[in-house]
Amino acid sequence: MTTYNLTSRLNHWIAAPLFIAMLGFGFYLAYGGAPMPEKLPMIANHKAMGVLLLGFGLWRVGYRIKQGFALPVASLPSWQEAASRASHVILLASILLMPLSGLIMALFSGFPTDVFGLFTIPAIDKVDTVSGAARMAHKYIAYAFVLTLGVHVAAAIKHHIIDKDGTLVRMLKGLPTP
Ligand code: HEM
Numbered sequence: 017m018t019t020y021n022l023t024s025r026l027n028h029w030i031a032a033p034l035f036i037a038m039l040g041f042g043f044y045l046a047y048g049g050a051p052m053p054e055k056l057p058m059i060a061n062h063k064a065m066g067v068l069l070l071g072f073g074l075w076r077v078g079y080r081i082k083q084g085f086a087l088p089v090a091s092l093p094s095w096q097e098a099a100s101r102a103s104h105v106i107l108l109a110s111i112l113l114m115p116l117s118g119l120i121m122a123l124f125s126g127f128p129t130d131v132f133g134l135f136t137i138p139a140i141d142k143v144d145t146v147s148g149a150a151r152m153a154h155k156y157i158a159y160a161f162v163l164t165l166g167v168h169v170a171a172a173i174k175h176h177i178i179d180k181d182g183t184l185v186r187m188l189k190g191l192p193t194p
């Protein structure tokens with residue numbers, strides 16, 4: 017496969033702002049200093065959006081697994097090709113592991129998760145060790161996600177401005193590589 021089709025490009029560009037926004041939202045909840053009673057509806061929104069994003073993430077990652085990755089636009093040193101593949105795999109894993117760890121945290125928190133009044137996911141039980149472990153996972157996977165994203169975006173800009181190859185343009189317009 018030499019390029020990304022329209023479905024792949026839509027998947028990429030719909031997921032990108034949504035997951036970046038959810039990371040920002042989560043870090044705001046954790047470190048923004050919002051006081052507790054006011055914070056509760058924000059946490060409820062974060063959980064509901066996260067559950068919906070799990071659905072979208074399953075589709076997005078499943079589609080990539082079925083289609084495979086496009087070949088690099090230009091021939092790259094082998095370390096760069098390996099780094100690119102590894103970072104894409106970490107990003108795809110994060111798309112699933114972030115909402116999954118959040119959901120496990122919620123399932124064992126003792127509180128139900130209401131998804132915008134559409135449906136409610138009841139808690140299985142209140143088990144602090146499980147919800148605590150899922151919370152740690154949610155936190156450290158988020159850090160890994162952000163670090164990988166930083167490299168990912170820097171690499172996209174480098175390909176476009178320094179290497180002047182079609183990597184970014186192909187993800188935007190899907191033009192086949194020459
Ligand atoms: C605004 C920021 C972003 C830019 C400029 C950007 C740019 C790109 C480009 C140019 C590619 C193609 C790489 C290639 O052909 O080898 C790509 C692929 C990819 N990007 Fe991003 N990206 C951004 C944000 C994100 C975010 C937030 C995620 C995760 C939620 C993500 C996940 C991926 C994945 C998994 C791939 C591999 C192909 C695919 O499955 O879509 N990207 N990105």
Ligand code: HEM
Pocket residue numbers: 035038039040041042043045046047059062063064065066067069070114115116117118119121122129154155158
């Ligand atoms: C798209 C998926 C998601 C992303 C990117 C995301 C991101 C984050 C981030 C970055 C944090 C802060 C972590 C920290 O440093 O402590 C956080 C906190 C949290 N997330 Fe998520 N999350 C997602 C999905 C979910 C889901 C599905 C749930 C539950 C159903 C959830 C529940 C929570 C809770 C309860 C907190 C703690 C809030 C607080 O500190 O008071 N998240 N999330």
